[in-house]
Amino acid sequence: MLFFDPTMLLMIPGLLLGLWAQMKLRAAYGRYSRQPVESGLTGAEAARHILDRAGLRNVAVNPVAGHLTDHYDPLKRALFLSEENFYGRSIAALGVAAHEAGHALQHQAAYAPLQLRMMLVPATNFASKAAFLILGGGMMLMMFGMISPAMFAAVLPWAIGAYAVVAFFQLITLPVEYDASRRAKERLASLGLITQREAPHVSKVLSAAALTYVAALVTALLELLRLILIARSLSDNRG
Numbered sequence: 001m002l003f004f005d006p007t008m009l010l011m012i013p014g015l016l017l018g019l020w021a022q023m024k025l026r027a028a029y030g031r032y033s034r035q036p037v038e039s040g041l042t043g044a045e046a047a048r049h050i051l052d053r054a055g056l057r058n059v060a061v062n063p064v065a066g067h068l069t070d071h072y073d074p075l076k077r078a079l080f081l082s083e084e085n086f087y088g089r090s091i092a093a094l095g096v097a098a099h100e101a102g103h104a105l106q107h108q109a110a111y112a113p114l115q116l117r118m119m120l121v122p123a124t125n126f127a128s129k130a131a132f133l134i135l136g137g138g139m140m141l142m143m144f145g146m147i148s149p150a151m152f153a154a155v156l157p158w159a160i161g162a163y164a165v166v167a168f169f170q171l172i173t174l175p176v177e178y179d180a181s182r183r184a185k186e187r188l189a190s191l192g193l194i195t196q197r198e199a200p201h202v203s204k205v206l207s208a209a210a211l212t213y214v215a216a217l218v219t220a221l222l223e224l225l226r227l228i229l230i231a232r233s234l235s236d237n238r239g
Contacts, residue, residue, distance in 0.1 A: 007226040014219030021211035028208035029068070033084065033092040038195050043085040043097030050101040050187045051079075059104050061097075063087070070096050072103035074118055079104060091194070095202040098188050099209070102180030105187075113175045120169050127165035134159040135227075153234035160227045167220040170213070177213050181206040 041049070047061045060078040063086040064070075070081050079100045085093040106114040134155055141147045185202060188194045194202060 007229050010222045010226045010229075011219070014215065014222045017218055018212070018215040021208075021215040024211055025068075025208040028205050029092050029096075031092075032095070032201050032205050033088065033090045035091050035201065036089055037091050037094050037193075037198060039094075039193055040089055041094065041193060042087055042089050043081055043093035044087070046094045046188070046193050047079055047081065047097040047101045049191055049193060050098055050184075051104060053187075053191060054105055054108060056104055056108060061086075068096070070100050072100045072107075074103075074107050074114075077104075077107070091198055091201045092205050094188060094194060095184065095205040096209075098184035098193075098202075099180050099206055101187070102183035103176075105183050106176065106180060111176075111179065113172055113179070117169065117172045117176055120165070120172065123165055124169040127162040131159045131162035131166065134162070149234055153231065156227065156231045156234065160224065160231060163220070163224050163227055167217070167224050170217040170220045173213055174210075174217060177210055181210060 039046075044061050044063070051057065051059050051061070058077065060076075062078055062080050063083050064080040066082055067084070068082055070079075070085055072079050079097070081097055081100065085096045087093075103114065138147070138152045138155060138159075142149060142152050184206065185199065188202060189196075189199055
Protein backbone atom coordinates (compact mmCIF):
# COMPACT_ATOMS: atom_id res chain seq x y z
CA MET A 1 0.00 0.00 0.00
CA LEU A 2 2.97 2.36 0.30
CA PHE A 3 2.85 3.09 -3.43
CA PHE A 4 -0.26 5.18 -2.88
CA ASP A 5 1.42 7.65 -0.51
CA PRO A 6 3.92 9.43 -2.80
CA THR A 7 1.36 9.91 -5.55
CA MET A 8 -0.90 11.85 -3.20
CA LEU A 9 1.63 14.69 -3.39
CA LEU A 10 0.55 15.23 -7.00
CA MET A 11 -2.85 16.39 -5.81
CA ILE A 12 -1.45 19.27 -3.76
CA PRO A 13 -0.86 21.69 -6.69
CA GLY A 14 -4.38 21.08 -8.00
CA LEU A 15 -5.84 21.57 -4.53
CA LEU A 16 -3.93 24.80 -3.97
CA LEU A 17 -4.84 26.13 -7.41
CA GLY A 18 -8.48 25.28 -6.83
CA LEU A 19 -8.51 27.08 -3.48
CA TRP A 20 -6.79 30.11 -4.99
CA ALA A 21 -9.27 30.20 -7.89
CA GLN A 22 -12.23 30.02 -5.49
CA MET A 23 -10.76 32.84 -3.40
CA LYS A 24 -10.29 34.98 -6.51
CA LEU A 25 -13.86 34.30 -7.61
CA ARG A 26 -15.33 35.06 -4.19
CA ALA A 27 -13.33 38.27 -3.95
CA ALA A 28 -14.22 39.52 -7.44
CA TYR A 29 -17.86 38.47 -7.27
CA GLY A 30 -18.25 39.77 -3.73
CA ARG A 31 -16.81 43.15 -4.65
CA TYR A 32 -18.75 43.72 -7.86
CA SER A 33 -22.02 42.25 -6.61
CA ARG A 34 -22.11 45.27 -4.31
CA GLN A 35 -21.42 47.75 -7.11
CA PRO A 36 -24.62 48.84 -8.91
CA VAL A 37 -24.60 48.92 -12.69
CA GLU A 38 -25.25 52.36 -14.19
CA SER A 39 -27.96 51.09 -16.55
CA GLY A 40 -30.05 49.92 -13.57
CA LEU A 41 -30.83 46.64 -15.33
CA THR A 42 -31.16 43.33 -13.54
CA GLY A 43 -29.19 40.33 -14.68
CA ALA A 44 -32.37 38.81 -16.10
CA GLU A 45 -33.16 41.96 -18.06
CA ALA A 46 -29.64 42.13 -19.49
CA ALA A 47 -29.78 38.48 -20.55
CA ARG A 48 -33.18 39.06 -22.12
CA HIS A 49 -31.83 42.02 -24.11
CA ILE A 50 -28.91 39.95 -25.43
CA LEU A 51 -31.09 36.98 -26.35
CA ASP A 52 -33.80 39.05 -28.01
CA ARG A 53 -31.32 41.02 -30.12
CA ALA A 54 -29.87 37.70 -31.29
CA GLY A 55 -33.31 36.43 -32.28
CA LEU A 56 -33.47 33.98 -29.37
CA ARG A 57 -36.84 35.06 -27.97
CA ASN A 58 -37.75 31.40 -27.44
CA VAL A 59 -34.91 30.96 -24.91
CA ALA A 60 -36.37 31.46 -21.44
CA VAL A 61 -34.58 33.16 -18.55
CA ASN A 62 -35.55 31.65 -15.21
CA PRO A 63 -34.46 32.12 -11.58
CA VAL A 64 -32.94 29.18 -9.70
CA ALA A 65 -32.09 28.73 -6.04
CA GLY A 66 -28.52 28.65 -4.76
CA HIS A 67 -25.34 30.72 -4.89
CA LEU A 68 -23.65 30.96 -8.32
CA THR A 69 -25.84 28.15 -9.67
CA ASP A 70 -26.17 30.01 -12.96
CA HIS A 71 -26.13 27.84 -16.08
CA TYR A 72 -27.49 27.38 -19.58
CA ASP A 73 -29.41 24.18 -20.27
CA PRO A 74 -29.03 23.30 -23.98
CA LEU A 75 -31.71 20.60 -23.78
CA LYS A 76 -34.34 22.94 -22.34
CA ARG A 77 -32.97 25.90 -24.33
CA ALA A 78 -33.19 28.05 -21.22
CA LEU A 79 -31.00 30.18 -18.97
CA PHE A 80 -31.13 29.57 -15.24
CA LEU A 81 -29.79 32.41 -13.12
CA SER A 82 -29.27 32.29 -9.36
CA GLU A 83 -31.73 34.62 -7.66
CA GLU A 84 -28.97 37.06 -6.68
CA ASN A 85 -28.06 37.46 -10.35
CA PHE A 86 -31.58 37.17 -11.76
CA TYR A 87 -32.85 40.06 -9.63
CA GLY A 88 -29.51 41.75 -8.92
CA ARG A 89 -28.65 45.11 -10.51
CA SER A 90 -24.91 44.84 -10.03
CA ILE A 91 -21.92 44.61 -12.35
CA ALA A 92 -21.41 41.01 -11.25
CA ALA A 93 -25.03 40.09 -11.94
CA LEU A 94 -24.88 41.46 -15.48
CA GLY A 95 -21.55 39.80 -16.18
CA VAL A 96 -22.70 36.36 -15.05
CA ALA A 97 -26.07 36.65 -16.79
CA ALA A 98 -24.42 37.76 -20.04
CA HIS A 99 -21.96 34.87 -19.78
CA GLU A 100 -24.83 32.37 -19.64
CA ALA A 101 -26.49 34.14 -22.54
CA GLY A 102 -23.19 33.67 -24.35
CA HIS A 103 -23.70 29.91 -24.13
CA ALA A 104 -27.08 30.32 -25.83
CA LEU A 105 -25.37 32.31 -28.58
CA GLN A 106 -22.85 29.48 -28.95
CA HIS A 107 -25.69 27.00 -29.28
CA GLN A 108 -27.36 29.16 -31.91
CA ALA A 109 -24.09 29.34 -33.89
CA ALA A 110 -23.42 25.58 -33.50
CA TYR A 111 -20.10 26.43 -31.87
CA ALA A 112 -18.07 23.23 -32.28
CA PRO A 113 -16.54 22.95 -28.77
CA LEU A 114 -19.98 23.41 -27.19
CA GLN A 115 -21.44 20.76 -29.49
CA LEU A 116 -18.64 18.38 -28.53
CA ARG A 117 -19.09 19.09 -24.81
CA MET A 118 -22.82 18.41 -25.09
CA MET A 119 -22.07 15.08 -26.76
CA LEU A 120 -19.57 14.17 -24.03
CA VAL A 121 -21.87 14.86 -21.06
CA PRO A 122 -23.43 11.35 -20.82
CA ALA A 123 -20.08 9.62 -21.31
CA THR A 124 -18.39 11.90 -18.78
CA ASN A 125 -21.06 11.32 -16.14
CA PHE A 126 -20.70 7.56 -16.58
CA ALA A 127 -16.89 7.72 -16.66
CA SER A 128 -16.62 9.77 -13.45
CA LYS A 129 -18.84 7.32 -11.56
CA ALA A 130 -17.03 4.32 -13.03
CA ALA A 131 -13.60 5.69 -12.09
CA PHE A 132 -14.76 6.36 -8.53
CA LEU A 133 -16.21 2.86 -8.14
CA ILE A 134 -13.17 1.11 -9.60
CA LEU A 135 -10.68 3.09 -7.55
CA GLY A 136 -12.62 3.33 -4.31
CA GLY A 137 -13.90 -0.22 -4.44
CA GLY A 138 -10.60 -1.68 -5.59
CA MET A 139 -8.55 0.03 -2.90
CA MET A 140 -11.00 -0.92 -0.16
CA LEU A 141 -11.02 -4.56 -1.25
CA MET A 142 -7.24 -4.61 -1.44
CA MET A 143 -6.92 -3.01 2.02
CA PHE A 144 -9.02 -5.79 3.51
CA GLY A 145 -7.13 -8.47 1.59
CA MET A 146 -10.14 -9.46 -0.50
CA ILE A 147 -8.24 -8.97 -3.75
CA SER A 148 -4.55 -8.99 -4.54
CA PRO A 149 -2.55 -6.04 -5.93
CA ALA A 150 -2.33 -8.01 -9.17
CA MET A 151 -6.11 -8.14 -9.44
CA PHE A 152 -6.36 -4.42 -8.72
CA ALA A 153 -3.71 -3.74 -11.35
CA ALA A 154 -5.77 -5.66 -13.87
CA VAL A 155 -8.79 -3.34 -13.49
CA LEU A 156 -6.88 -0.10 -12.98
CA PRO A 157 -6.51 0.61 -16.74
CA TRP A 158 -10.30 0.86 -16.90
CA ALA A 159 -10.19 3.60 -14.26
CA ILE A 160 -7.42 5.37 -16.18
CA GLY A 161 -9.48 5.25 -19.37
CA ALA A 162 -12.55 6.54 -17.54
CA TYR A 163 -10.62 9.39 -15.96
CA ALA A 164 -9.09 10.27 -19.33
CA VAL A 165 -12.63 10.97 -20.54
CA VAL A 166 -13.18 13.27 -17.53
CA ALA A 167 -9.91 15.12 -18.21
CA PHE A 168 -10.80 15.52 -21.90
CA PHE A 169 -14.19 16.95 -20.91
CA GLN A 170 -12.46 19.53 -18.71
CA LEU A 171 -10.11 20.38 -21.58
CA ILE A 172 -13.03 20.99 -23.96
CA THR A 173 -14.78 23.08 -21.31
CA LEU A 174 -12.04 25.74 -21.31
CA PRO A 175 -12.61 27.16 -24.81
CA VAL A 176 -16.38 26.94 -24.28
CA GLU A 177 -16.23 29.07 -21.13
CA TYR A 178 -13.71 31.59 -22.42
CA ASP A 179 -15.64 32.05 -25.65
CA ALA A 180 -18.91 32.55 -23.74
CA SER A 181 -17.22 35.28 -21.68
CA ARG A 182 -15.87 36.91 -24.85
CA ARG A 183 -19.36 36.96 -26.38
CA ALA A 184 -20.80 38.30 -23.12
CA LYS A 185 -18.41 41.24 -22.96
CA GLU A 186 -18.93 42.07 -26.63
CA ARG A 187 -22.72 42.07 -26.35
CA LEU A 188 -22.82 44.02 -23.09
CA ALA A 189 -20.67 46.74 -24.65
CA SER A 190 -22.26 46.82 -28.12
CA LEU A 191 -25.80 46.96 -26.71
CA GLY A 192 -24.87 49.70 -24.27
CA LEU A 193 -25.79 47.62 -21.23
CA ILE A 194 -22.56 48.61 -19.49
CA THR A 195 -20.36 51.68 -19.75
CA GLN A 196 -16.71 51.79 -20.76
CA ARG A 197 -15.81 52.29 -17.09
CA GLU A 198 -17.72 49.14 -16.12
CA ALA A 199 -16.28 46.89 -18.82
CA PRO A 200 -12.97 46.15 -17.02
CA HIS A 201 -14.90 45.24 -13.87
CA VAL A 202 -17.05 42.75 -15.78
CA SER A 203 -13.84 41.27 -17.21
CA LYS A 204 -12.45 40.77 -13.70
CA VAL A 205 -15.53 38.83 -12.60
CA LEU A 206 -15.56 36.61 -15.68
CA SER A 207 -11.79 36.05 -15.61
CA ALA A 208 -12.00 34.96 -11.97
CA ALA A 209 -14.79 32.53 -12.84
CA ALA A 210 -12.73 31.11 -15.72
CA LEU A 211 -9.87 30.31 -13.33
CA THR A 212 -12.06 27.71 -11.62
CA TYR A 213 -12.25 25.80 -14.90
CA VAL A 214 -8.48 26.00 -15.32
CA ALA A 215 -8.10 24.58 -11.80
CA ALA A 216 -10.52 21.77 -12.61
CA LEU A 217 -8.50 20.83 -15.69
CA VAL A 218 -5.19 20.86 -13.80
CA THR A 219 -6.70 18.71 -11.04
CA ALA A 220 -8.07 16.22 -13.57
CA LEU A 221 -4.73 15.94 -15.38
CA LEU A 222 -2.83 15.45 -12.14
CA GLU A 223 -5.26 12.77 -11.02
CA LEU A 224 -4.83 11.03 -14.36
CA LEU A 225 -1.04 11.17 -13.97
CA ARG A 226 -1.38 9.80 -10.45
CA LEU A 227 -3.38 6.81 -11.68
CA ILE A 228 -0.82 6.09 -14.37
CA LEU A 229 1.99 6.15 -11.79
CA ILE A 230 0.04 3.81 -9.52
CA ALA A 231 -0.51 1.42 -12.40
CA ARG A 232 3.19 1.48 -13.28
CA SER A 233 4.13 0.85 -9.65
CA LEU A 234 1.81 -2.14 -9.47
CA SER A 235 3.20 -3.44 -12.77
CA ASP A 236 6.78 -3.11 -11.52
CA ASN A 237 5.93 -4.91 -8.28
CA ARG A 238 4.40 -7.75 -10.26
CA GLY A 239 7.51 -7.96 -12.39
